[in-house]
Amino acid sequence: xxxxxxxxxxxxxxxxxxxxxxxxxxxxxxxxxxxxxxxxxxxxxxxxxxxxxxxxxxxxxxxxxxxxxxxxxxxxxxxxxxxxxxxxxxxxxxxxxxxxxxxxxxxxxxxxxxxxxxxxxxxxxxxxxxxxxxxxxxxxxxxxxxxxxxxxxxxxxxxxxxx
Numbered sequence: 001x002x003x004x005x006x007x008x009x010x011x012x013x014x015x016x017x018x019x020x021x022x023x024x025x026x027x028x029x030x031x032x033x034x035x036x037x038x039x040x041x042x043x044x045x046x047x048x049x050x051x052x053x054x055x056x057x058x059x060x061x062x063x064x065x066x067x068x069x070x071x072x073x074x075x076x077x078x079x080x081x082x083x084x085x086x087x088x089x090x091x092x093x094x095x096x097x098x099x100x101x102x103x104x105x106x107x108x109x110x111x112x113x114x115x116x117x118x119x120x121x122x123x124x125x126x127x128x129x130x131x132x133x134x135x136x137x138x139x140x141x142x143x144x145x146x147x148x149x150x151x152x153x154x155x156x157x158x159x160x161x162x163x
Contacts, residue, residue, distance in 0.1 A: 001099055006053040006065060011036050011043055014053075014065050017086050025153075026124045027086070029146045045070070050111050051081065056100055063091035066104055071117060079114040093126075101134045108162045115161055121146070122154040136160045 006014065015036050021027040046053040046067060054066045064087035071080040085100055108116060118136055120127045136158040144152035 001096075001103070002057045003054040003066070003103060004057070005048050006043075006046075006055050008043065010055050010062075010065075011039060013062060014043075014055075014086075015039055017064060017088055020089055021086065025148050026121060027127070029148070029153075031148055050078075050113070052111065056087075056096075058091070058096065063088050063096060064100070066100060068104075068111060068113065079112060080117060081108075081111070081113045081115075082117045082119060097127075097130050098133065101130060105134060105160065105162065113162060115159060117160075118158040120156050120158060122156045128156065128158070131158045131160075134160070 015034060018028070018030075018039075019033045022030050022033060043053065045051070046069075051068045051070060052066075053068075055062055056064045056066060064085065066086075067084045068081040069084065071077045071082050083101075083104055085097055085104075087096060105116065108114075116136070117139075118127070118131045120131065122128075122141065137160070138156055139159040140157035142155040142157070144154055146153040146155065
């Protein structure tokens with residue numbers, strides 16, 4: 001498995017993979033598809049030194065992407081990052097998320113990250129299992145803060161201190 005920095009040319013595929021998760025109401029709080037132009041500010045907020053956006057390749061095929069995102073935007077939180085992993089539909093449920101998350105945890109010190117967070121819908125049992133198996137613990141629960149299709153959803157916050 002290879003990880004490389006995403007380029008602007010990757011953004012359409014990043015958006016396509018992201019949009020493939022919206023309808024399932026398990027992964028993102030977006031309720032309608034997003035466009036490449038809507039994701040441009042998010043793309044430009046990443047930097048290769050501390051908040052990379054990586055494309056993940058396996059056997060010369062792009063299987064997904066990973067982003068490290070700022071938490072709360074204040075200097076005291078610079079060492080804390082929220083991590084997101086999105087896989088192509090064909091790459092899901094094959095154990096690849098485990099390998100990707102392990103790699104991301106291992107890279108955290110070089111990215112000046114001492115704490116990783118995962119914001120996961122509380123009903124997303126596969127992602128919760130993935131993060132717990134990687135050593136993350138539930139640090140918080142925001143009850144019924146999202147409304148999708150007239151139904152309330154809770155958000156669990158998982159954290160991991162990097163050694």
